Amino acid sequence: MKLFKKWRSDDGSIDFIQIVTGLVIIGIASIATIDGFHQGYGWLDYQNRHTKAVSVARSYMEYLQGRIHTDFQPARFEDAQLMQGNRNAPLEVLLDGRDPDDPNDNVFCSVHHGPFLPVDRPETGEGVDYWRIRVWVDWNEPNSNSPVLHHQVFFEGMMLPEGL
Amino acid sequence: MRLMNRLYSKDEGWTFVEAMLAVVIMAIMVLGLTVMLMAFREHLDRSWAVRTMDQYGNDVVERLTHSLRNGINVQVNTRINNYSIKIDDIDVTALDPMYLDDAHAITNRWRVNTRAVQVYAEEKPKKSGLNAVDPLFPPKRLGRGEYFEIKRFTLSEYGKDRDSPDGSIWENERLDSWSRSETFKEATYLIRFVLAYHRNAINAGDKSWDFEKEYNNRVYMRNKNLPIRKSVEAGQDQAG
Numbered sequence: 001m002k003l004f005k006k007w008r009s010d011d012g013s014i015d016f017i018q019i020v021t022g023l024v025i026i027g028i029a030s031i032a033t034i035d036g037f038h039q040g041y042g043w044l045d046y047q048n049r050h051t052k053a054v055s056v057a058r059s060y061m062e063y064l065q066g067r068i069h070t071d072f073q074p075a076r077f078e079d080a081q082l083m084q085g086n087r088n089a090p091l092e093v094l095l096d097g098r099d100p101d102d103p104n105d106n107v108f109c110s111v112h113h114g115p116f117l118p119v120d121r122p123e124t125g126e127g128v129d130y131w132r133i134r135v136w137v138d139w140n141e142p143n144s145n146s147p148v149l150h151h152q153v154f155f156e157g158m159m160l161p162e163g164l
Numbered sequence: 165m166r167l168m169n170r171l172y173s174k175d176e177g178w179t180f181v182e183a184m185l186a187v188v189i190m191a192i193m194v195l196g197l198t199v200m201l202m203a204f205r206e207h208l209d210r211s212w213a214v215r216t217m218d219q220y221g222n223d224v225v226e227r228l229t230h231s232l233r234n235g236i237n238v239q240v241n242t243r244i245n246n247y248s249i250k251i252d253d254i255d256v257t258a259l260d261p262m263y264l265d266d267a268h269a270i271t272n273r274w275r276v277n278t279r280a281v282q283v284y285a286e287e288k289p290k291k292s293g294l295n296a297v298d299p300l301f302p303p304k305r306l307g308r309g310e311y312f313e314i315k316r317f318t319l320s321e322y323g324k325d326r327d328s329p330d331g332s333i334w335e336n337e338r339l340d341s342w343s344r345s346e347t348f349k350e351a352t353y354l355i356r357f358v359l360a361y362h363r364n365a366i367n368a369g370d371k372s373w374d375f376e377k378e379y380n381n382r383v384y385m386r387n388k389n390l391p392i393r394k395s396v397e398a399g400q401d402q403a404g
Contacts, residue, residue, distance in 0.1 A: 013178055019189070026193075037204075041211065048218060055225075059382040063352070066384035071348035078343065100375055 046141065049096045053109055053137045053153040056093055060111050061135050061157050068116070068131050068159040085115045095139050109139035110149060119158070130160040209307065213361045214375060217312065220301040221359050221379035224283050227297055228319075228355055231272045231285070232383040234258045238353065240319050244278070250316045251276045258387075276317045283317065283357075309364035315376065316358035322349040325356070351388040356380045 064082075072079050090112035098105045117132040134156050138149035178186070232238060235256040244251040254274040262268070273286040283297045302312040318325075323341020341349060356378060363373040 013182060014186070044211075044215065051218075051222065055222075055379075055381055059380075062382050062384040065386075066348050066352045069348075069384070069386065070351065070389050071345040097377070 045096075049107060049139065049141075050151070050153065052095055053139060053151075054155075056095070056109065056111060057135050057137045057153045057155040060091075060113065060137075061133065061155050064113060064133050064135070065157060065159040068133070068161060072161060083116045086112045087114065090138075093137075098142065105142065107139060107142055109137050111135070111137050128161075130158045133157050133159065209310075210363065210373060210375070213310070213312075213363070214377070216301065216303060217359045217361055217375075217377060218379075220298055221357055221377065224297050224317075224357050225355055225379045225381045227285060228254070228256075228274060229381050229383050231256045231258070231274075232353060232355075232385055234387065235272075235385055236269075236387045238319070238385065242318075243276075248315065249278065250318050251278065251314070252318045254319050274317075276314055278314055281312050281314055283314070307363075309362075309366045309372075311362050313360040313362065314358070315360050316356055316378070318356045320354050320356070322352035322354070324349075325354055347389055351385045353383050353385065354380065355383065 067079075067082065072082075074080060074083060090110040092108050093111055094106060095109040096107040098107065113136070114134040117134075118128040119130050119132055120127060121129045134154070136155075137153040139151050140146060140149050141151065144150065235258045237257040239255040239257075241253045241255075242250075243253050256272045256274070258270050258272065260268040260270055270287060273284075275284045275286065276282070277284065281302045285295055285297055287295075322344065323338050325337065337354075357380065358376060358378045360374065360376040365372045
């Protein structure tokens with residue numbers, strides 16, 4: 001009853017509870033907004049790395065296509081190795097330099113290609129008509145300590161030797 | 165009426181301590197919000213500048229890649245080559261898809277204006293003059309102390325790049341090029357486009373911020389070694 005009387009006898013000023021409640025509401029709203037911006041920024045960053053990964057995959061594919069087209073003899077040791085793919089010894093490429101002032105926050109990706117798959121279309125009677133090539137680019141997003149690379153870009157292409 | 169007035173009129177205003185407390189709390193909140201907004205604005209400006217740069221860099225590299233893929237030949241002349249800026253003039257020859265013979269060859273001239281921070285692609289025979297790849301770059305309403313710069317626009321044959329980008333797959337290119345055939349090397353090109361963004365300190369307490377980014381791509385010019393190119397050369401020989 002006393003408490004009720006006290007509450008009823010409010011003289012119109014803001015009390016401590018109201019201030020704290022207001023601050024809590026403002027705090028929650030601010031945290032949610034900042035988190036939203038942070039998420040959005042993270043997605044933009046990810047998109048940037050993904051675009052770069054596509055570019056790296058395509059560049060690597062261009063190299064392999066060029067090799068098959070004009071500089072490829074399956075009997076040659078070097079080319080026989082190339083034909084097997086480099087899954088066990090992928091290349092490491094800088095994907096995102098991130099903060100220019102911090103050399104330790106760079107994101108690297110691993111680039112490798114699978115074995116060249118010969119495609120022989122029986123109707124041509126020419127032996128191997130073209131080669132199918134597959135390229136993978138894998139990377140981890142910043143602040144990920146996982147040893148497994150979680151993000152991947154996959155490219156598939158084909159090329160025919162020049163003589164054909 | 166008097167009774168009503170007595171019941172509903174309140175003349176207890178804030179005490180001095182309450183008012184002071186309210187002012188201090190509000191001041192802290194406003195100050196905190198201002199600092200946060202200023203930091204956020206700075207971050208947003210930098211981020212926006214980098215996104216703009218990314219967009220432009222990728223645009224230029226994509227357009228040139230497309231041009232080279234359709235090309236049957238390319239000529240590169242170094243125009244600027246000093247310690248900080250390296251610029252090439254690039255002429256890509258392609259066949260008009262309507263005719264596919266050398267008499268109707270088209271030359272795409274790629275030029276850089278470092279002062280205007282623009283890359284131009286001009287088609288000869290002239291179709292519509294000197295075309296900026298993206299006329300909206302650099303943004304017109306930059307803040308004080310902000311500016312963009314083209315540091316590099318080069319095209320190099322396989323293995324002939326003057327300084328390969330760090331940590332890239334081109335690091336061992338020079339070594340690999342010793343084992344490659346001439347036909348491969350002459351048809352495989354590396355595009356490198358480097359943009360820089362500078363944000364100079366204007367007010368006391370500001371910090372300058374500079375950011376440089378490279379956009380690159382490798383292209384294998386198929387048409388240089390395809391029968392289409394050879395038929396053109398054969399046609400030229402016959403005409404000669």
